[in-house]
Amino acid sequence: MRQIADLFDLSGKTAIVTGGYGTYGHTLSEALAEAGALVIIASRDVEKCRQEADKLADRGLKAAALPLDQGDEASIQNLIRTVAERYGHLDILVNNAVLRSAPQDIDNMTVSEWQKQQLVNSTGLAVICREAVQVMRKQKSGSIINISSIQGSVGPHFPVYGSTGMTSPAYYTYEKWGMVGLTKWMANRYGPDNIRVNCISPGGYNPSLTRDEANEFVQNYKKLTPMGRFAEEDDLKGPIVFLASDASKYVTGHNLLVDGGWTSW
Numbered sequence: 001m002r003q004i005a006d007l008f009d010l011s012g013k014t015a016i017v018t019g020g021y022g023t024y025g026h027t028l029s030e031a032l033a034e035a036g037a038l039v040i041i042a043s044r045d046v047e048k049c050r051q052e053a054d055k056l057a058d059r060g061l062k063a064a065a066l067p068l069d070q071g072d073e074a075s076i077q078n079l080i081r082t083v084a085e086r087y088g089h090l091d092i093l094v095n096n097a098v099l100r101s102a103p104q105d106i107d108n109m110t111v112s113e114w115q116k117q118q119l120v121n122s123t124g125l126a127v128i129c130r131e132a133v134q135v136m137r138k139q140k141s142g143s144i145i146n147i148s149s150i151q152g153s154v155g156p157h158f159p160v161y162g163s164t165g166m167t168s169p170a171y172y173t174y175e176k177w178g179m180v181g182l183t184k185w186m187a188n189r190y191g192p193d194n195i196r197v198n199c200i201s202p203g204g205y206n207p208s209l210t211r212d213e214a215n216e217f218v219q220n221y222k223k224l225t226p227m228g229r230f231a232e233e234d235d236l237k238g239p240i241v242f243l244a245s246d247a248s249k250y251v252t253g254h255n256l257l258v259d260g261g262w263t264s265w
């Protein structure tokens with residue numbers, strides 16, 4: 001029987017983290033690299049991706065940067081093709097990138113703004129999954145992890161924002177619920193190809209905002225979270241390595257809530 005450290009070990013694996021230098025993306029990239037994977041950090045600002053990859057490489061970890069515009073089919077195809085050809089395999093895909101445009105209520109949404117959102121967060125998500133599955137099917141293995149949100153399991157609790165003027169757009173809840181559904185569809189469809197598809201649904205993490213103890217939203221959010229706090233920098237590290245590795249090799253179609261209990265009321 002394999003030992004526990006071996007089950008969590010990602011040595012020899014190639015992973016893509018979309019948006020891998022962002023707020024949560026940084027944690028996800030770092031965790032996979034620390035577990036031994038070669039991590040490809042991909043988004044539109046390839047210079048920022050490179051800086052993130054360099055920081056990991058300076059620590060002796062394996063990381064590289066490639067361009068990705070998830071709103072552009074050719075860019076997505078180019079990323080997956082480049083990884084498959086350059087590194088020989090694609091073992092882990094973390095769909096973490098998110099386009100956030102202006103908050104909109106459903107009663108004043110514009111079609112162009114809605115479509116702009118869907119092009120990246122919905123159509124682009126489906127396209128990158130399509131391209132990755134084609135590679136993983138040939139390998140007969142792969143782990144796809146979609147980063148959804150607490151808003152993929154519940155709707156926004158608008159009173160939490162108090163009088164701050166902050167809010168949450170309709171498209172975000174729509175997209176994040178869709179991500180959980182797509183996870184389950186893909187898990188069922190591609191299970192026979194030994195491709196696992198899971199979801200992580202994190203709670204709030206925004207260090208620059210949550211340091212502001214006087215902010216009404218910050219205060220309300222903590223009160224409404226059973227654990228009384230926002231996510232910390234390393235809270236996604238264990239979950240991502242678990243779902244990426246053989247430690248979860250019989251887990252597929254799962255939505256792992258990492259939210260301090262926000263959704264368990």
Ligand SMILES: NC(=O)c1ccc[n+]([C@@H]2O[C@H](COP(=O)([O-])OP(=O)(O)OC[C@H]3O[C@@H](n4cnc5c(N)ncnc54)[C@H](OP(=O)(O)O)[C@@H]3O)[C@@H](O)[C@H]2O)c1
Pocket residue numbers: 018019020021022023024025042043044045046048068069070071095096097098099100120147148149150201202203204205206
């Ligand atoms: N932070 C939270 O509180 C929180 C809570 C729950 C769930 N989440 C989820 O966690 C994930 C990461 O969120 P975050 O807060 O870390 O986001 P973030 O800091 O805003 O980062 C978003 C990332 O997505 C990339 N991106 C945006 N548009 C893109 C495009 N067209 N093509 C490729 N990459 C694109 C950005 O890079 P470029 O600009 O270089 O393209 C950036 O690296 C998201 O899926 C989000 O829904 C976050």
